[in-house]
Amino acid sequence: MRTFVDQGSVAVVAEVRWPGGTWSRAYGVRNLESKDAATPSDQVFVASITKSMTAVSVMKLVEDGLIGLDDPVNGILNSFTTVLKPPGPITVRQLLGHTSGMRSFQEVTEKTAADVPRVVTEDITTQRALELTAQLPWEARDVGYFRYSDSNYMALGQLVEKLRGRPYTAVLREDVIDRLKLKDTSVDQSAAAKPGVIRGYITYRDERLDVTEAPGVLGSPAYGAISTMSDINDFYAALFRGDLVSKDSLQEMTKTEAVPLYGLGLWKWNQGCDDDHRFGGTGGFWTYRTASVASTDGQYQATMTLIPPPMPTPLEDPESDDKFNLWDDQMASALQETLDRLCP
Numbered sequence: 146m147r148t149f150v151d152q153g154s155v156a157v158v159a160e161v162r163w164p165g166g167t168w169s170r171a172y173g174v175r176n177l178e179s180k181d182a183a184t185p186s187d188q189v190f191v192a193s194i195t196k197s198m199t200a201v202s203v204m205k206l207v208e209d210g211l212i213g214l215d216d217p218v219n220g221i222l223n224s225f226t227t228v229l230k231p232p233g234p235i236t237v238r239q240l241l242g243h244t245s246g247m248r249s250f251q252e253v254t255e256k257t258a259a260d261v262p263r264v265v266t267e268d269i270t271t272q273r274a275l276e277l278t279a280q281l282p283w284e285a286r287d288v289g290y291f292r293y294s295d296s297n298y299m300a301l302g303q304l305v306e307k308l309r310g311r312p313y314t315a316v317l318r319e320d321v322i323d324r325l326k327l328k329d330t331s332v333d334q335s336a337a338a339k340p341g342v343i344r345g346y347i348t349y350r351d352e353r354l355d356v357t358e359a360p361g362v363l364g365s366p367a368y369g370a371i372s373t374m375s376d377i378n379d380f381y382a383a384l385f386r387g388d389l390v391s392k393d394s395l396q397e398m399t400k401t402e403a404v405p406l407y408g409l410g411l412w413k414w415n416q417g418c419d420d421d422h423r424f425g426g427t428g429g430f431w432t433y434r435t436a437s438v439a440s441t442d443g444q445y446q447a448t449m450t451l452i453p454p455p456m457p458t459p460l461e462d463p464e465s466d467d468k469f470n471l472w473d474d475q476m477a478s479a480l481q482e483t484l485d486r487l488c489p
Contacts, residue, residue: 200410345432
């Protein structure tokens with residue numbers, strides 16, 4: 146964590162839990178203007194960690210008999226007939242596991258450096274995201290193969306709304322946030338302006354920009370949660386204790402048949418201390434990078450968020466992507482090594 150800050154990162158926060166113990170730490174600052182020190186309880190955007198939460202709400206649809214995991218969504222979602230043109234039946238399982246073959250809307254919106262001002266100011270709804278996705282080819286040969294795509298979870302957000310008859314954010318609050326009393330987790334746009342949020346920055350044309358309150362992020366079923374390290378650890382602990390979904394649902398979520406490292410809303414890692422596996426999530430914006438790893442017995446969790454230094458986006462400087470990928474790998478490795486050392 147100190148190394149990340151020495152490399153210019155705004156802040157890095159982490160929390161590790163094991164039976165009988167909790168360790169947390171923060172380095173860096175919450176705000177580059179005020180220079181207030183970051184704390185372990187500060188809120189951060191956790192990006193695609195949200196997918197694990199959305200997957201819980203989708204599995205509860207299955208548990209309630211509203212749809213089956215292997216049922217197609219084509220005849221249920223209006224966007225699949227009026228906007229998208231899928232090459233065949235697309236199931237709930239395929240959307241959850243990123244094996245639908247559907248490409249991600251960012252391939253349309255994020256092409257050159259000139260797109261940056263629009264990307265950080267445009268409010269992209271689930272419907273808008275799928276309209277953009279419709280501009281990309283969706284080929285039958287891609288169905289059944291892993292292709293990570295936010296558009297899958299935009300469609301799942303619409304499925305939750307259609308079958309529950311309520312906004313996705315209301316359903317997620319009921320299924321996850323309120324149920325677990327995650328007081329520092331939110332999918333509401335107003336949460337970004339709170340003083341306990343670590344600010345996120347980019348540079349554009351050599352100018353530093355605070356893009357913490359970019360519209361269209363909070364509330365997205367693909368990446369729209371803001372949270373803390375403690376709340377994320379609470380979430381994964383509860384998930385693997387069986388407090389959120391049934392044993393059968395959890396078994397389905399941790400199957401990794403189509404791709405060895407991804408189940409349904411969950412990434413998979415090998416444990417270094419035995420033959421078991423850990424699951425969790427990763428999430429990344431230009432401004433926040435998060436990794437969370439948890440044991441399947443609900444006893445061990447480790448979560449870290451890095452807020453990168455203000456730097457050009459990959460649209461302006463392709464080398465930024467290499468830095469993001471390196472930091473992501475380093476975070477996951479640090480969390481894995483930490484939990485390996487704590488294994489009995």
